[in-house]
Amino acid sequence: MKTQFKNLLQILDYFKDEATCRELLELQRWNGKPTCPHCGHEKVYRTNRGFKCASPKCYKKFSATTGTILESSKLPLRIWFGAIYLNTAHKKGISSHQLGRDLGISQRTAWFVLQRVRAMLKNNNPALLAGTVEADETYVGGKISNKTYRQRKAIANKFSRDLKTPVVGLVERGGKVHNVVVDTVNNKTVQNMVASTVKEDSVLVTDSAGVYTQFANQYQHEVVNHAQGEYFRNGFHTNTIEGYWSLLKRGIIGIYHSTSKRHLHRYCDEFTYRYNTRHISDTERFINVLSRVDTARLTWNQLTK
Numbered sequence: 692m693k694t695q696f697k698n699l700l701q702i703l704d705y706f707k708d709e710a711t712c713r714e715l716l717e718l719q720r721w722n723g724k725p726t727c728p729h730c731g732h733e734k735v736y737r738t739n740r741g742f743k744c745a746s747p748k749c750y751k752k753f754s755a756t757t758g759t760i761l762e763s764s765k766l767p768l769r770i771w772f773g774a775i776y777l778n779t780a781h782k783k784g785i786s787s788h789q790l791g792r793d794l795g796i797s798q799r800t801a802w803f804v805l806q807r808v809r810a811m812l813k814n815n816n817p818a819l820l821a822g823t824v825e826a827d828e829t830y831v832g833g834k835i836s837n838k839t840y841r842q843r844k845a846i847a848n849k850f851s852r853d854l855k856t857p858v859v860g861l862v863e864r865g866g867k868v869h870n871v872v873v874d875t876v877n878n879k880t881v882q883n884m885v886a887s888t889v890k891e892d893s894v895l896v897t898d899s900a901g902v903y904t905q906f907a908n909q910y911q912h913e914v915v916n917h918a919q920g921e922y923f924r925n926g927f928h929t930n931t932i933e934g935y936w937s938l939l940k941r942g943i944i945g946i947y948h949s950t951s952k953r954h955l956h957r958y959c960d961e962f963t964y965r966y967n968t969r970h971i972s973d974t975e976r977f978i979n980v981l982s983r984v985d986t987a988r989l990t991w992n993q994l995t996k
């Protein structure tokens with residue numbers, strides 16, 4: 692199968708029908724060896740519309756989307772493919788209004804599609820960060836949509852921190868980022884996040900916030916004292932994580948206008964994914980996302996109720 696595409700047009704030209712789309716999904720999901728998603732049996736029959744398990748205890752029918760995040764979606768796979776490409780290729784993502792217009796689907800449907808794409812982007816098994824790792828926290832959100840940029844900025848300046856949602860982030864210098872939405876930033880939430888993400892012999896760089904002093908014995912801890920106007924100390928800084936925060940915030944304010952606390956973690960997953968795959972091409976990213984199709988289903992009720 693041809694998987695070297697250069698742009699969205701080539702992808703949509705090639706995946707012109709459902710059968711061709713399924714072929715790619717099967718390849719990405721099973722790598723040429725379809726396995727029964729009901730019982731794990733490896734001998735299966737191909738049928739006209741999909742597969743049938745060969746185990747006498749099972750004999751169930753299935754397709755490349757059974758048990759995946761795409762199961763029971765009524766949308767053509769081609770629309771999904773377009774949505775995945777557009778959402779991951781655009782540096783700051785794409786709004787549900789824009790995606791709906793681009794693909795000819797309703798905004799509501801586009802929103803549901805995007806939330807499920809974000810679920811696919813979540814890294815369930817992040818690798819440990821090592822070397823020089825910057826840690827920082829930021830506050831995102833507040834319901835300030837339907838306002839001009841200047842109005843939003845004024846409101847954002849006025850907002851007290853507790854109206855916003857805290858996110859704790861870690862980034863490996865030259866490497867990957869990892870961030871988690873927390874209820875409050877305190878010693879415990881920060882300890883949980885850092886200890887489970889940063890390798891022991893790493894250098895941890897933070898500002899002088901009190902929640903990081905606990906790491907002095909655990910890591911080589913370098914502190915840059917922002918409160919005293921210091922941004923570099925002995926070559927250490929927290930510019931990388933701050934650059935990531937500004938990308939995340941500009942994206943959420945500029946593209947998504949605002950997001951509720953409830954869904955913020957999915958937007959963080961989306962920005963993390965794009966940042967961590969910044970060295971591969973848009974089409975490689977598209978193929979990579981499809982290999983994550985096995986992600987468990989996410990229903991409308993789970994998202995909204």
Ligand SMILES: [Zn+2]
Nearest residue numbers: 727730744749
């Ligand atoms: Zn089976």
